[in-house]
Amino acid sequence: MDNFWNWLQGCRTDFCDSFYLNFIKDDRWRYLWDGFWTTIGISFAAVLLGVLLGFTVAVIRSTHDKTGKLRLLNWLCKLYLTVIRGTPVVVQLLIIYFVIFGSVNISKILVAIVAFGVNSGAYVAEIIRGGIMSIDKGQFEAGRSLGLSYIQTMIYIILPQAFKNVLPALGNEFIVLLKETSVSGYIALQDLTKGGDIIRSQTYTAFMPLIAVALIYLAVVMQFSWLLGKLERRLKNNE
Amino acid sequence: MSNVDPADPVFRVNHLVKQFNGLRAVNDVSTEIHQGEAVFVLGPSGSGKSTFLRCLNLLEEPGSGEIYFKGGLINRPKADINKFRQQVGMVFQHFNLFPHLTILENITIAPVKTGRSSRAEATAKADALLKRIGLYDKRDVYPQQLSGGQKQRIAIVRALVMNPDVILFDEPTSALDPEMVGEVLALMKDLAQEGMTMVVVTHEIGFAREVASRVMFMDAGRVVEEGTPADVIDNPKNPRLQEFFSKVL
Numbered sequence: 338m339d340n341f342w343n344w345l346q347g348c349r350t351d352f353c354d355s356f357y358l359n360f361i362k363d364d365r366w367r368y369l370w371d372g373f374w375t376t377i378g379i380s381f382a383a384v385l386l387g388v389l390l391g392f393t394v395a396v397i398r399s400t401h402d403k404t405g406k407l408r409l410l411n412w413l414c415k416l417y418l419t420v421i422r423g424t425p426v427v428v429q430l431l432i433i434y435f436v437i438f439g440s441v442n443i444s445k446i447l448v449a450i451v452a453f454g455v456n457s458g459a460y461v462a463e464i465i466r467g468g469i470m471s472i473d474k475g476q477f478e479a480g481r482s483l484g485l486s487y488i489q490t491m492i493y494i495i496l497p498q499a500f501k502n503v504l505p506a507l508g509n510e511f512i513v514l515l516k517e518t519s520v521s522g523y524i525a526l527q528d529l530t531k532g533g534d535i536i537r538s539q540t541y542t543a544f545m546p547l548i549a550v551a552l553i554y555l556a557v558v559m560q561f562s563w564l565l566g567k568l569e570r571r572l573k574n575n576e
Numbered sequence: 577m578s579n580v581d582p583a584d585p586v587f588r589v590n591h592l593v594k595q596f597n598g599l600r601a602v603n604d605v606s607t608e609i610h611q612g613e614a615v616f617v618l619g620p621s622g623s624g625k626s627t628f629l630r631c632l633n634l635l636e637e638p639g640s641g642e643i644y645f646k647g648g649l650i651n652r653p654k655a656d657i658n659k660f661r662q663q664v665g666m667v668f669q670h671f672n673l674f675p676h677l678t679i680l681e682n683i684t685i686a687p688v689k690t691g692r693s694s695r696a697e698a699t700a701k702a703d704a705l706l707k708r709i710g711l712y713d714k715r716d717v718y719p720q721q722l723s724g725g726q727k728q729r730i731a732i733v734r735a736l737v738m739n740p741d742v743i744l745f746d747e748p749t750s751a752l753d754p755e756m757v758g759e760v761l762a763l764m765k766d767l768a769q770e771g772m773t774m775v776v777v778t779h780e781i782g783f784a785r786e787v788a789s790r791v792m793f794m795d796a797g798r799v800v801e802e803g804t805p806a807d808v809i810d811n812p813k814n815p816r817l818q819e820f821f822s823k824v825l
Contacts, residue, residue, distance in 0.1 A: 478635055479672035483686035483738065484662030493685060497676050 359545040365536050372532025379449045380515045386454025391461025399469045421459035427520045434524040445526040457514045464506045468499035501572050508565040512558050584647035585610045586742045586773050592641035594627050601627040603797030614768040616784040617777045619794035625777045629744050633664045665735025665743035669750050671727040673719040680715040683734045705733045725756030742773040785809050
């Protein structure tokens with residue numbers, strides 16, 4: 338019993354020492370704190386860009402599917418989807434940073450936002466297009482038969498219903514995006530993951546910083562899922 | 577459409593043809609629909625009667641032929657289809673109410689968004705119509721909470737609130753439980769008696785006999801016989817009609 342007690346005491350001391358070394362000493366917690374906000378900032382800005390892009394692409398694509406118009410734009414959208422969905426996001430991030438913006442001095446955060454936003458846009462586009470296609474064609478006909486224009490019918494009749502249908506998938510896409518930003522370290526951007534990794538390289542201990550990073554991601558995702566569930570329930574009541 | 581001659585029929589259809597994959601769903605149909613008429617289009621399934629109706633407000637684009645609305649050709653490239661459709665109501669088999677909008681919003685969205693009336697005017701009119709059909713207490717609920725018959729009557733009100741010159745009914749009772757058919761037909765009969773111009777595709781032969789001012793019988797995309805209900809339904813000359821009515825009546 339005494340042995341166990343001593344062992345437990347030892348563990349506690351080890352834990353406290355390690356905690357102190359990794360987070361308190363030299364204000365190392367700041368790597369996580371600053372990285373956290375960088376990750377959050379990039380994720381939200383990128384998801385906004387992604388939804389905007391995806392939304393535009395989805396409307397162009399489904400307008401083409403429904404009416405046969407916008408052929409050139411539709412072709413461009415398909416090219417965008419093929420390229421973005423066909424290559425890894427890390428490669429896209431590196432190309433945007435080192436090739437496209439290689440010769441200009443530009444904020445790494447901006448590069449990350451563009452890279453992840455453009456990447457996410459392709460997935461969002463197909464999610465929203467699926468949502469538009471899932472709406473019964475009678476809804477569209479009812480809107481048009483009342484004299485609403487194509488655009489009015491889209492805005493007031495189709496998209497609100499499509500949005501409600503794709504909300505779970507969009508939420509999922511945001512969760513994926515949030516975690517995908519962990520590759521930002523490839524362009525030496527100090528996001529949450531990179532922050533934890535810097536601590537690891539300074540203290541030569543992996544457990545504390547990496548588990549802390551994982552827990553922070555987990556907490557953010559859980560919080561977001563909870564909010565999303567609330568929103569879904571609220572929209573469901575409006576029917 | 578300022579130079580509308582009041583004598584012009586609401587619809588004049590010349591040699592209308594609509595093909596699907598080479599099959600002529602509507603094959604050379606010509607007719608006129610005058611103000612105040614209740615024209616019933618009858619016929620077996622697949623005879624092209626719904627397609628004909630959907631051509632009238634260009635939900636189906638006609639393959640060839642002309643459709644004139646109050647004297648103006650509407651199936652031409654530069655026609656203002658939205659403006660035209662604001663004057664032509666449509667009631668669908670599956671109601672097609674907007675599930676994300678309340679009953680009141682369902683009714684007022686079109687007049688408000690098309691600029692046909694202000695929100696206050698549209699709401700007042702919607703309220704009056706809802707009271708008339710006895711569904712005023714449903715104005716703030718969502719379509720999901722209504723029965724089929726109530727949904728279809730709301731769909732009729734949604735068309736009426738636009739003050740249309742004509743309402744097209746595409747099998748308005750086919751998706752209803754039998755006990756709900758009556759309330760929808762009663763409302764349609766009221767409208768017909770008030771002089772609302774209507775074109776009705778239906779399988780309710782008894783209702784057509786009672787309400788129609790004219791009956792068109794279609795088969796294989798053509799109008800086979802046309803005339804008063806007494807002539808077409810009770811004394812059909814064509815053997816195809818005799819066979820059809822002997823089975824359904």
